[in-house]
Amino acid sequence: SVEGDAIKVFVRVRPPSEGAALTDGDHGLCLSVLSANTIRLHSKPEPKIFTFDYVANMETTQESVFSSVAKNIVESCMNGYNGTIFAYGQTGSGKTFTMMGPSDSDNFTHSLRGVIPRSFEYLFFLIEREKEKAGSGKSFLCKCSFIEIYNEQIFDLLDSASAGLFLREHIKKGVFVDGAVEQVLSSAAEAYQVLTMGWRNRRVASTSMNRESSRSHAVFTITVESMEKNNEIVNIRSSLLNLVDLAGSERQKDTHTEGLRLKEAGNINRSLSCLGQVITALVDVGNGKQRHICYRDSKLTFLLRDSLGGNAKTCIIANVHPGSRCFGETLSTLNFAQRAKLIKNKAVINEDTQGNVN
Amino acid sequence: AAAPGAGWAAVCEKFRTARTLSAVESRKDPETEPYRSKYSARALLQEVKQLLSGGEEGGEARLLAVRRAVLEYELGVNHTDTEELSAGEEHLQRCTQLLQPHRLSPDCVSLYIQAQNNLGILWSERDEIKTAQTYLESAEALYNQYMKEDGNPPLDPSEHFMAEEEKLTDQERSKRFEKAYTHTLYYLAQVYQHLEMIEKAAQYCHTTLKRQLEYCGYYPVEWALNAATLSQYYLSKQCFMESRHCLAAASVIFSQAGQVPSAEDNETEQDQQDLRQRKAEIARCWIKYCLNLLQSARKLLEDNIGELDPDRQLELKAQRKKEEDEKEKGRKKAVLFGTSDIYDSVLAMEEKVSSVYPLDFQEAREIFLVGQNYVQEAKEFFQVDGYVTDHIEIVQDHSALFKVLAFFEEDYERRCKMHKRRIDMLEPVYADLNPQYYLLISRQLQFELADTYYEMMDLKVAIGNRLEELDSHTIKKINSLAQLAIKYYELFLDSLRNPDKVFPEELEEDVLRPAMVAKFHIARLYGKLITSDSKKQLENMQTSLEYYTFLVEYCEKYPNAVRAIETELELSKEMVGLLPTRMERLRAKLCPFI
Numbered sequence: 001s002v003e004g005d006a007i008k009v010f011v012r013v014r015p016p017s018e019g020a021a022l023t024d025g026d027h028g029l030c031l032s033v034l035s036a037n038t039i040r041l042h043s044k045p046e047p048k049i050f051t052f053d054y055v056a057n058m059e060t061t062q063e064s065v066f067s068s069v070a071k072n073i074v075e076s077c078m079n080g081y082n083g084t085i086f087a088y089g090q091t092g093s094g095k096t097f098t099m100m101g102p103s104d105s106d107n108f109t110h111s112l113r114g115v116i117p118r119s120f121e122y123l124f125f126l127i128e129r130e131k132e133k134a135g136s137g138k139s140f141l142c143k144c145s146f147i148e149i150y151n152e153q154i155f156d157l158l159d160s161a162s163a164g165l166f167l168r169e170h171i172k173k174g175v176f177v178d179g180a181v182e183q184v185l186s187s188a189a190e191a192y193q194v195l196t197m198g199w200r201n202r203r204v205a206s207t208s209m210n211r212e213s214s215r216s217h218a219v220f221t222i223t224v225e226s227m228e229k230n231n232e233i234v235n236i237r238s239s240l241l242n243l244v245d246l247a248g249s250e251r252q253k254d255t256h257t258e259g260l261r262l263k264e265a266g267n268i269n270r271s272l273s274c275l276g277q278v279i280t281a282l283v284d285v286g287n288g289k290q291r292h293i294c295y296r297d298s299k300l301t302f303l304l305r306d307s308l309g310g311n312a313k314t315c316i317i318a319n320v321h322p323g324s325r326c327f328g329e330t331l332s333t334l335n336f337a338q339r340a341k342l343i344k345n346k347a348v349i350n351e352d353t354q355g356n357v358n
Numbered sequence: 359a360a361a362p363g364a365g366w367a368a369v370c371e372k373f374r375t376a377r378t379l380s381a382v383e384s385r386k387d388p389e390t391e392p393y394r395s396k397y398s399a400r401a402l403l404q405e406v407k408q409l410l411s412g413g414e415e416g417g418e419a420r421l422l423a424v425r426r427a428v429l430e431y432e433l434g435v436n437h438t439d440t441e442e443l444s445a446g447e448e449h450l451q452r453c454t455q456l457l458q459p460h461r462l463s464p465d466c467v468s469l470y471i472q473a474q475n476n477l478g479i480l481w482s483e484r485d486e487i488k489t490a491q492t493y494l495e496s497a498e499a500l501y502n503q504y505m506k507e508d509g510n511p512p513l514d515p516s517e518h519f520m521a522e523e524e525k526l527t528d529q530e531r532s533k534r535f536e537k538a539y540t541h542t543l544y545y546l547a548q549v550y551q552h553l554e555m556i557e558k559a560a561q562y563c564h565t566t567l568k569r570q571l572e573y574c575g576y577y578p579v580e581w582a583l584n585a586a587t588l589s590q591y592y593l594s595k596q597c598f599m600e601s602r603h604c605l606a607a608a609s610v611i612f613s614q615a616g617q618v619p620s621a622e623d624n625e626t627e628q629d630q631q632d633l634r635q636r637k638a639e640i641a642r643c644w645i646k647y648c649l650n651l652l653q654s655a656r657k658l659l660e661d662n663i664g665e666l667d668p669d670r671q672l673e674l675k676a677q678r679k680k681e682e683d684e685k686e687k688g689r690k691k692a693v694l695f696g697t698s699d700i701y702d703s704v705l706a707m708e709e710k711v712s713s714v715y716p717l718d719f720q721e722a723r724e725i726f727l728v729g730q731n732y733v734q735e736a737k738e739f740f741q742v743d744g745y746v747t748d749h750i751e752i753v754q755d756h757s758a759l760f761k762v763l764a765f766f767e768e769d770y771e772r773r774c775k776m777h778k779r780r781i782d783m784l785e786p787v788y789a790d791l792n793p794q795y796y797l798l799i800s801r802q803l804q805f806e807l808a809d810t811y812y813e814m815m816d817l818k819v820a821i822g823n824r825l826e827e828l829d830s831h832t833i834k835k836i837n838s839l840a841q842l843a844i845k846y847y848e849l850f851l852d853s854l855r856n857p858d859k860v861f862p863e864e865l866e867e868d869v870l871r872p873a874m875v876a877k878f879h880i881a882r883l884y885g886k887l888i889t890s891d892s893k894k895q896l897e898n899m900q901t902s903l904e905y906y907t908f909l910v911e912y913c914e915k916y917p918n919a920v921r922a923i924e925t926e927l928e929l930s931k932e933m934v935g936l937l938p939t940r941m942e943r944l945r946a947k948l949c950p951f952i
Binding site: 164168169170171172173174175203290291292293305306325328329331332335 | 790
């Protein structure tokens with residue numbers, strides 16, 4: 001197919017925080033953006049060149065990140081495809097800024113608002129347009145849920161009183177979080193309200209490295225259902241849009257499952273480390289041998305199974321910090337992003353026809 | 359000693375507090391400040407370092423260097439724990455520099471190895487696996503050299519800040535030293551895996567597991583799952599004896615987990631559920647074991663049309679007899695798990711299923727039955743309601759077990775019944791499954807159902823051929839099986855269509871072969887349909903020709919596809935050449951006067 005089903009990978013370089021470039025080692029920056037899809041990492045002895053679908057440099061605006069990354073996915077979502085947008089990167093690399101916007105109280109009207117509020121606006125803009133075009137024949141229902149995966153446990157951010165939830169599979173409905181609150185949405189503003197309310201319930205932690213570092217993965221899911229009546233045939237389409245904010249990638253490594261102590265610390269990010277494993281496994285599939293692998297039940301990858309090598313459109317935004325002190329983490333983020341490009345996704349339209357019996 | 363008396367006691371006390379803060383207190387830190395205790399520990403360590411540098415004395419340079427190295431080590435680990443890798447690296451480097459000249463002496467060797475371990479972790483976190491490898495391999499070499507040259511239980515690093523009377527026993531020293539080395543091997547296993555030195559990685563995993571058992575440093579459930587997973591590696595290498603050994607050990611160790619009540623004995627429903635799931639996971643590994651053993655045996659025994667070759671069977675049976683005499687010798691070469699009591703249980707577990715290729719139906723059936731039991735066990739947990747994917751995968755395995763057992767069955771009627779069992783388990787799950795969320799599984803089921811019907815039809819034809827004359831019942835049966843096979847192949851092909859219902863111009867690599875095989879089988883099936891109506895027969899031949907032609911034309915357009923379906927293409931070309939003539943003859947018979 002023309003577009004290709006591979007996962008799209010975008011890299012965004014944030015500007016160094018004020019004053020950081022001065023205090024930061026001798027060279028200051030560890031990378032440079034060469035073009036709209038290549039980046040050079042100043043590694044020694046040889047610099048490394050990485051190629052991605054799109055590279056946003058420090059000057060790229062929020063609007064242009066949205067247009068190149070999310071617009072297409074939101075459109076596909078309207079056409080019945082499931083879509084997922086991930087933000088990946090070290091804590092402090094600008095994930096929250098990219099996805100949400102600056103940490104002001106009202107991000108929704110802020111000129112620097114991020115991918116998520118813009119996706120809401122665009123989604124509801126498209127819905128309104130469709131409705132006008134089709135008249136009374138077509139109706140839409142949007143619902144959302146917002147969950148957090150922390151320490152391999154699932155919590156409902158829309159219901160802070162709820163205890164740990166479970167992931168289950170339904171033979172007709174696919175993977176779902178059992179008992180998660182679903183809220184009906186009628187406008188972009190409402191979606192944003194729900195999101196910010198849930199966002200406040202997230203688990204964050206301060207470390208001397210970062211003021212705020214998220215210890216959890218957050219998954220905001222919008223279900224778009226459309227119903228179209230056409231000569232007694234009712235066409236129902238439904239699709240999911242997942243917006244995922246991953247915990248800081250610097251804590252992803254599974255190497256140090258040393259004894260009891262480190263095992264516990266390591267567990268915080270098992271989801272993320274498994275994500276890496278799943279990606280590797282997906283890339284290596286092919287020897288066709290019959291085997292069963294016991295460790296594949298990271299909650300995050302399970303929840304997003306459809307988005308990784310299933311039938312959905314997926315893109316990853318890899319955020320990097322250009323400071324030379326972040327060299328190691330930046331390299332590993334770029335390596336991760338490189339591997340992610342190899343995953344292929346089959347996009348299949350989600351359509352079933354009902355009511356044509358008589 | 360340097361700094362004797364009260365001053366030294368205070369230093370030791372500070373050091374001890376730092377260690378407790380770091381290892382024990384930090385676990386209770388609030389989520390909002392996960393590193394609070396680590397930061398306090400760090401401050402204490404810095405203080406200790408200050409105090410030491412004050413008390414420098416001439417003759418005690420070595421002692422002082424070692425103590426400093428201990429502090430640098432602790433600070434290094436502290437910084438890496440709190441995500442400050444660069445600072446951590448500096449401290450660890452200083453530690454190894456200080457120890458370099460003394461690294462083979464009993465008071466330094468353990469610390470040196472642990473510092474190398476941590477440098478290995480640190481570099482692997484930066485994805486510099488090669489660098490990590492050099493640190494870890496040098497730790498491994500140091501351990502071996504020390505054990506060869508000295509071998510006495512070395513000092514534990516914490517002892518450098520202990521009063522004489524608190525020092526550890528030799529037994530405890532040895533335990534801690536061995537544990538540090540086990541970690542070296544464990545990290546090396548991961549490094550080798552990242553470097554795609556798969557065989558070496560597996561070997562290090564195996565040794566790590568073995569050492570965990572030896573030194574009692576394991577959680578039964580985790581250990582069992584690791585061993586079960588490792589068994590799957592051996593499966594892919596066709597090492598059935600090793601695979602079985604891992605699985606038997608997994609089952610034995612897992613059964614310990616159920617017996618030991620947890621520390622506080624407040625096992626939640628969730629823990630119970632986890633335990634049940636793990637048990638089912640191990641059962642699934644056993645299923646794969648049985649399946650692979652049967653399938654590999656089938657590969658050995660089949661002739662060029664996929665039937666059991668009796669000559670080959672006799673040959674292999676003779677060969678086995680010869681090998682049995684040498685069996686005991688071979689066995690000792692493998693790495694075995696467990697101390698004597700565990701080992702006996704593992705052996706007993708192993709005896710329940712063979713690890714040699716089954717060579718006849720009876721032997722195959724025994725392995726099949728073991729596999730089938732595990733299917734039941736796995737299904738108890740992985741029920742379709744809630745575990746759709748896992749459940750269906752188990753059903754697919756069950757079907758595969760029947761399929762390979764049927765190969766060993768000589769009676770065609772009975773063989774057919776085995777395939778019918780497969781249909782009966784696959785069809786209901788397929789009917790319920792929503793392809794929107796389970797596209798890949800849905801395709802697999804379509805294809806497998808088609809294939810099973812296809813195979814049954816072939817068997818019915820073979821049975822019919824033995825009769826004097828085909829009776830109407832058999833004809834009906836053959837036709838209906840063929841129609842069902844066609845139906846499922848078509849469903850599979852339809853699943854490849856795009857949203858506008860158009861079949862792809864060029865097929866993706868992962869579905870190329872199945873799609874072509876489906877087309878080819880449909881062509882054959884139309885050729886097999888039996889009808890007395892010549893017009894209908896002509897139509898069937900026409901359809902058959904269309905499908906054969908598709909294959910030939912596709913391969914002309916995309917020569918890359920030829921590789922995947924060489925045999926099928928050859929036969930298709932032949933049919934494309936033959937069919938028109940046959941159809942011409944049939945037409946002539948239909949209208950003899952034209």
